[in-house]
Amino acid sequence: MRTRVLLNLTLALTLTAVILFGCEKKEAGAAEKPESKEKKKMSITKESFGQTPDKQTVVLYTLTNPNGIKAKITNYGATLVSLETPDKNGNFADIVLGFDTFDGYLTDHPYFGVIVGRYANRIGKGKFVLEGVEYKLATNNGANHLHGGIKGFDKVVWKVEDVKTTDDTASVKLSYLSKDGEEGYPGNLNCSVKYTLTKDNELKIEYEAQTDKTTIVNLTNHAYWNLAGQGNGDILGHELMLNADKYTPVDEGLIPTGEIKEVKGSPMDFTKLMTIGSRISQVTGGYDHNYVLNSGGGKLALAAKVYEQTTGRVMEIYTTEPGIQFYSGNFLDGSITGKSGKVYKKHYGFCLETQHFPDSPNKPQFPSVVLKPGEKYQTATVLKLSTK
Numbered sequence: 468m469r470t471r472v473l474l475n476l477t478l479a480l481t482l483t484a485v486i487l488f489g490c491e492k493k494e495a496g497a498a499e500k501p502e503s504k505e506k507k508k509m510s511i512t513k514e515s516f517g518q519t520p521d522k523q524t525v526v527l528y529t530l531t532n533p534n535g536i537k538a539k540i541t542n543y544g545a546t547l548v549s550l551e552t553p554d555k556n557g558n559f560a561d562i563v564l565g566f567d568t569f570d571g572y573l574t575d576h577p578y579f580g581v582i583v584g585r586y587a588n589r590i591g592k593g594k595f596v597l598e599g600v601e602y603k604l605a606t607n608n609g610a611n612h613l614h615g616g617i618k619g620f621d622k623v624v625w626k627v628e629d630v631k632t633t634d635d636t637a638s639v640k641l642s643y644l645s646k647d648g649e650e651g652y653p654g655n656l657n658c659s660v661k662y663t664l665t666k667d668n669e670l671k672i673e674y675e676a677q678t679d680k681t682t683i684v685n686l687t688n689h690a691y692w693n694l695a696g697q698g699n700g701d702i703l704g705h706e707l708m709l710n711a712d713k714y715t716p717v718d719e720g721l722i723p724t725g726e727i728k729e730v731k732g733s734p735m736d737f738t739k740l741m742t743i744g745s746r747i748s749q750v751t752g753g754y755d756h757n758y759v760l761n762s763g764g765g766k767l768a769l770a771a772k773v774y775e776q777t778t779g780r781v782m783e784i785y786t787t788e789p790g791i792q793f794y795s796g797n798f799l800d801g802s803i804t805g806k807s808g809k810v811y812k813k814h815y816g817f818c819l820e821t822q823h824f825p826d827s828p829n830k831p832q833f834p835s836v837v838l839k840p841g842e843k844y845q846t847a848t849v850l851k852l853s854t855k
């Protein structure tokens with residue numbers, strides 16, 4: 468009797484299992500289509516990234532497009548933490564230098580992936596005159612002011628304004644209120660940065676700002692790129708084109724002299740694709756210069772193109788800005804260990820910072836960086852990613 472009951476029970480269980488297994492299989496089969504359709508959508512996930520020493524929570528957003536491109540953005544410094552893109556064989560790598568964990572971003576690092584402001588790049592002696600008033604900024608680069616000062620926009624927690632996906636885009640909009648007098652700047656400046664990843668493999672960065680007192684603004688993203696993958700050697704073999712016939716020569720402190728010079732016939736000429744390393748030894752200290760874009764700014768136009776032969780990765784940069792800082796990672800010296808334990812040595816990354824020209828507040832001949840109450844600062848930069 469017991470054996471029979473057991474036998475029946477076993478049979479019943481087996482049958483149930485078969486039915487369930489069958490159903491499961493069927494369900495999985497049925498779910499396959501919507502699931503793969505799901506994979507083709509733009510998506511955003513959010514996770515905790517850490518906490519600042521003053522206990523502010525910092526989050527990390529991952530924006531993914533249907534082709535698998537992933538951009539990670541944190542609201543600390545409105546930082547682009549990583550950008551994973553495929554090479555010509557479809558192998559993905561992160562092409563942005565930075566850190567795996569939040570702790571790294573709290574260290575004194577050279578602006579990996581951050582948004583720099585209120586004024587990106589240098590202001591000579593940290594001083595300028597605006598409407599007859601002299602303003603004295605924090606000096607944090609010798610005698611000069613660099614990238615917003617001691618506590619620039621890269622070292623603050625930005626407010627998350629909006630996180631949105633559409634059929635074609637995934638975006639995160641962050642905002643920051645820089646108070647009147649912060650780092651010496653006049654006016655309460657309300658600014659925002661919106662990162663948008665598109666289904667067409669573009670990462671768009673849009674900047675906006677408004678002030679209640681006349682001030683100066685110059686915002687940019689300070690990502691260090693290595694199209695062979697972060698940490699995978701130096702960038703001297705990358706080919707670069709800059710859509711600029713002119714640049715702004717600098718003095719020993721890297722402050723523009725005020726001259727606007729032709730690049731033609733000099734190692735500064737990148738009007739055609741040239742490897743970064745081909746003439747770098749002829750440039751004292753390496754490239755760290757502002758190029759005057761041929762577009763003149765104001766409308767979205769091609770500013771730069773970079774090609775890395777071994778992986779086939781191509782990055783094109785479009786911007787509404789009149790200038791671009793080409794920095795060849797000259798000060799990286801192997802003292803920083805970044806993602807996946809990679810050591811960032813000299814020239815292991817390059818920056819292409821779309822911007823207004825350095826020291827513009829003291830150079831009336833340069834395009835103006837003045838923002839008045841009632842005006843809207845609005846700029847955009849688009850990174851187009853592809854392979855060849």
Ligand code: BGC
Nearest residue numbers: 577578721755792794798820
């Ligand atoms: C500047 C470099 C500087 C680097 C890191 C770049 O934008 O042009 O001179 O070393 O940022 O601070």
